[in-house]
Amino acid sequence: MFERLLQLPLFQGMTKKEIYEVISRVKLDFTNYQAGDEIVLQGDPCKSLVYIISGQMSAEYRDPHSRFILTEKLNNVGLIEAYNMFGMTPRYSRTYIFNTNGVTLKIDKAMLLNQLMINYIAKINMLNTTCNQYHQTLKLLRDFPEDTVQDKITKFILSFSSTTRGEKELRIKMTDLADIIHETRLNVSKALNQMQEENLISLQRNFINIQDIEKLYKRI
Amino acid sequence: MFERLLQLPLFQGMTKKEIYEVISRVKLDFTNYQAGDEIVLQGDPCKSLVYIISGQMSAEYRDPHSRFILTEKLNNVGLIEAYNMFGMTPRYSRTYIFNTNGVTLKIDKAMLLNQLMINYIAKINMLNTTCNQYHQTLKLLRDFPEDTVQDKITKFILSFSSTTRGEKELRIKMTDLADIIHETRLNVSKALNQMQEENLISLQRNFINIQDIEKLYKRI
Numbered sequence: 001m002f003e004r005l006l007q008l009p010l011f012q013g014m015t016k017k018e019i020y021e022v023i024s025r026v027k028l029d030f031t032n033y034q035a036g037d038e039i040v041l042q043g044d045p046c047k048s049l050v051y052i053i054s055g056q057m058s059a060e061y062r063d064p065h066s067r068f069i070l071t072e073k074l075n076n077v078g079l080i081e082a083y084n085m086f087g088m089t090p091r092y093s094r095t096y097i098f099n100t101n102g103v104t105l106k107i108d109k110a111m112l113l114n115q116l117m118i119n120y121i122a123k124i125n126m127l128n129t130t131c132n133q134y135h136q137t138l139k140l141l142r143d144f145p146e147d148t149v150q151d152k153i154t155k156f157i158l159s160f161s162s163t164t165r166g167e168k169e170l171r172i173k174m175t176d177l178a179d180i181i182h183e184t185r186l187n188v189s190k191a192l193n194q195m196q197e198e199n200l201i202s203l204q205r206n207f208i209n210i211q212d213i214e215k216l217y218k219r220i
Numbered sequence: 221m222f223e224r225l226l227q228l229p230l231f232q233g234m235t236k237k238e239i240y241e242v243i244s245r246v247k248l249d250f251t252n253y254q255a256g257d258e259i260v261l262q263g264d265p266c267k268s269l270v271y272i273i274s275g276q277m278s279a280e281y282r283d284p285h286s287r288f289i290l291t292e293k294l295n296n297v298g299l300i301e302a303y304n305m306f307g308m309t310p311r312y313s314r315t316y317i318f319n320t321n322g323v324t325l326k327i328d329k330a331m332l333l334n335q336l337m338i339n340y341i342a343k344i345n346m347l348n349t350t351c352n353q354y355h356q357t358l359k360l361l362r363d364f365p366e367d368t369v370q371d372k373i374t375k376f377i378l379s380f381s382s383t384t385r386g387e388k389e390l391r392i393k394m395t396d397l398a399d400i401i402h403e404t405r406l407n408v409s410k411a412l413n414q415m416q417e418e419n420l421i422s423l424q425r426n427f428i429n430i431q432d433i434e435k436l437y438k439r440i
Contacts, residue, residue, distance in 0.1 A: 086344065087351030113343050123333050123343070124306065130350040131307030137357045141379045147402045159361045182367045 008051050008105075009078045009129060013121045022122065025115045029106045039096040039104060040080060046090045048106045050080040055102020059094040061160050067180065068172035070160050073099075081162075082126070083133035085109060094162060136164070143220055149191035152181040154216040164217050170208040228271050228325075229298045229349060233341045242342065245335045249326040259316040259324060260300060266310045268326045270300040275322020279314040281380050287400065288392035290380050293319075301382075302346065303353035305329060314382060356384070363440055369411035372401040374436040384437050390428040 005011060011019050033039065033055065040050060042062060057077070061070045074096075081092055107116065116122045140158055156177075158164055174192075178185040192208065195201045200216055202209045210216065225231060231239050253259065253275065260270060262282060277297070281290040294316075301312055327336065336342045360378055376397075378384055394412075398405040412428065415421045420436055422429045430436065 083351055083354055085351070086347035087355050088348075089355060090351075113340055117337070117343055120333055123337055126347065127306035127350060128308075130347060130354060131303055131305070131310075134303055134350060134354040134357055135307050135309060137354055137361055138379075141357055141361045159358075 004053055005105075007078070009082075010049070010116065010122055010125045012125060014119065018119060018121070022116055022119055026107060026111055029108075031104050031106065033098045033102045033104065035098055035100050037098050037102075039098060039102075040092045042092055042095045044092050046081060046084040046092050048108045049082055049085065049112055050096075051078060051105040051107075052080070053103040053105050055098050056100045057096050057098050057102065059096050059162050061094045063160075067176040068170060070157065071169040071171075072161055072163065073167040074163070075166065077163075079129070083130045085112075086130070140164070147220075149181070149183050149187045150195060150216075151220050152183065153177070153188070153191060153195075154213070154220060156181055157210065157213060158217060161213065165214045166212060168210045168213050170210070171206060172208070173206050224273055225325075227298070229302075230269070230336065230342055230345045232345060234339065238339060238341070242336055242339055246327060246331055249328075251324050251326065253318045253322045253324065255318055255320050257318050257322075259318060259322075260312045262312055262315045264312050266301060266304040266312050268328045269302055269305065269332055270316075271298060271325040271327075272300070273323040273325050275318050276320045277316050277318050277322065279316050279382050281314045283380075287396040288390060290377065291389040291391075292382055293387040294383070295386065297383075299349070303350045305332075306350070360384070367440075369401070369403050369407045370415060370436075371440050372403065373397070373408070373411060373415075374433070374440055376401055377430065377433060378437060381433065385434045386432060388430045388433050390430070391426060392428070393426050 005019060005023070006016070011022070014022070030053070039052075039057065040046075042060070057074050059072045059074055061072075063069070080096055081094070084090060084093060112126075117126060140155070143155070157168060157170060161168060174185055174188055178188045181188070183191075192201065192203055195216075196203050200210070202211075225239060225243070226236070231242070234242070250273070259272075259277065260266075262280070277294050279292045279294055281292075283289070292314075300316055301314070304310060304313060332346070337346060360375070363375070377388060377390060381388060394405055394408055398408045401408070403411075412421065412423055415436075416423050420430070422431075
């Protein structure tokens with residue numbers, strides 16, 4: 001367990017001694033989950049740092065207008081939305097669900113600030129996490145513009161994704177997708193079929209599976 | 221001077237007593253500037269918190285490919301790019317220049333972490349600053365898509381702006397703008413002239429003045 005803690009994002013760069021010191025001050029709140037259990041819900045206040053100690057999970061984003069649901073398979077994600085703990089809207093932007101049995105470690109906001117962020121490296125790691133999230137989002141914003149219908153679809157998916165890598169599933173009606181990206185239904189249909197022919201996505205009724213969004217992102 | 225310090229973003233919410241305590245620990249590095257002086261340069265390492273104590277300034281973003289220069293008039297900005305002090309690329313993304321005489325207060329990164337961010341509220345304020353920057357950028361990314369040529373132009377300008385308000389000046393050739401937003405030169409010309417007729421912008425050769433970008437942003 002201690003070896004796993006050493007790898008957690010907020011502890012990176014700290015010596016074993018420092019981590020021992022931090023851990024001795026903090027109440028460690030471990031929780032066991034079964035496959036299918038929800039870890040946090042979209043819209044819930046983001047009051048705690050949640051570390052994934054073990055297990056595989058998915059993130060699910062539901063459009064507030066009920067036009068689409070975007071599901072991401074997340075492997076090796078250590079920390080759930082630390083970048084949403086502060087600022088004007090400190091709420092989880094997605095629902096996270098374990099696909100396997102799993103274990104989390106939760107550290108509440110007061111403990112993060114009062115006990116963890118006494119340590120110099122922990123402060124830097126926390127600020128690096130939030131700044132990197134901003135830099136990645138800015139990069140995506142500036143990868144401008146979407147030239148083709150395929151690019152528009154890719155950028156739409158990326159703008160609601162938590163990472164620019166890995167498998168994503170989008171549940172959406174073709175007409176809604178066409179409305180959102182301001183293209184005709186026919187253009188959207190052509191672009192999706194072309195992407196399927198190139199083995200970048202697979203299509204079913206109202207359902208798009210993207211095996212690895214990174215392949216699409218590289219084409220923009 | 222103390223009253224001005226009370227208003228600075230990182231001190232907001234702190235009691236006068238707390239600010240006295242913080243200030244007593246920190247070397248206060250005030251610098252006087254004249255109109256035309258550069259405060260920080262685009263690309264320079266972002267090693268200090270720079271507060272604008274008094275004076276009016278502009279921010280200038282130069283495209284690395286030399287296609288455009290975006291200048292923003294900034295009033296009442298307290299802190300220069302605190303969100304760029306951490307993360308993968310801790311560098312200033314713009315050059316900041318005083319338009320009037322001015323005074324800055326600089327606090328270096330080590331002092332920020334070791335002396336200022338001992339205070340609970342200072343930690344929250346710093347994390348709020350970086351998270352808010354992420355949330356604003358994400359919102360802009362998701363204000364998707366750009367339906368019209370006017371929207372594309374607006375979003376292009378916003379994606380390189382430090383704020384979504386106020387006056388901006390864009391130096392760019394019409395052909396470069398057309399290339400960047402993937403539209404024809406004719407479409408760009410029509411859109412700009414339409415915007416000028418609506419008194420949203422004023423045009424000169426290779427130069428676009430936007431009196432208040434917020435008016436354009438509201439139309440997307």
